[in-house]
Amino acid sequence: METEGTLSPETFEEAREVFEAVGPTAQQVVREAAKAMAFDREEYRERVTSDVIERARNVIFAERLLVTIGSRTEFETWRESHPAYDVERQGSDDVERIVWHPAPFAETVVAATFQNEPDAAVGTVRRQAFGQLYQPRFEDGSEPGDDSGAHSAGAGDE
Incomplete structure (x- = not known):
């Protein structure tokens, strides 16, 4: 095993605290991915929505x-x-x-x-x-x- x-x-409270704590990491991951894809400011604002950040946070939490x-x-x-x-x-x-x-x-x-x-x-x-x-x-x-x-x-x- x-x-x-x-x-x-x-x-549940412990889970919620961890979920909230991974939010900044999700933002940074998405920011770095957008930078690697050469998004300019306008494209970043247009394409990187709160849903994109939320999905990244979901994945980071679940993978832990x-x-x-x-x-x-x-x-x-x-x-x-x-x-x-x-x-x-x-x-x-x-x-x-x-x-x-x-x-x-x-x-x-x-x-x-x-x-x-x-x-x-x-x-x-x-x-x-x-x-x-x-x-x-x-x-x-x-x-x-x-x-x-x-x-x-x-x-x-x-």
């Missing part, structure tokens, strides 16, 4: 999420020690390897099985976790258990 990434927020890569047996052992967690799984039951990311504040784990492409599975789990567990809550500002906003499972860019 191995892990990749550094971000494993225990609470801690995921575990292991066998199906290791995942099942993890699940047994976290019985309250809902499981959102992608992939086939016929393969032995699996990647997962738990979100304690949502009592949900997002997982994807894979045969030969762990990097693709890692990317899938991070995008799915962000789109299902984090982004809807960031957008509506509600905390888990708060009825002030809906948490649609399919929201997000994937």
Whole structure:
């Protein structure tokens, strides 16, 4: 079993703080990319919108999420020690390897099985976790258990 990434927020507030903190990094990444593409001021103002910065921030946050890569047996052992967690799984039951990311504040784990492409599975789990567990809550500002906003499972860019 191995892990990749550094971000494993225990609470929604911790996740929100990290999400807000990566905003300046996203702006700098987009600014440098625009510079490399030789955008002049007018083109920069026209093409680099708040949506562009937001997408960069989403990717930076999602790519930091801690995921575990292991066998199906290791995942099942993890699940047994976290019985309250809902499981959102992608992939086939016929393969032995699996990647997962738990979100304690949502009592949900997002997982994807894979045969030969762990990097693709890692990317899938991070995008799915962000789109299902984090982004809807960031957008509506509600905390888990708060009825002030809906948490649609399919929201997000994937």
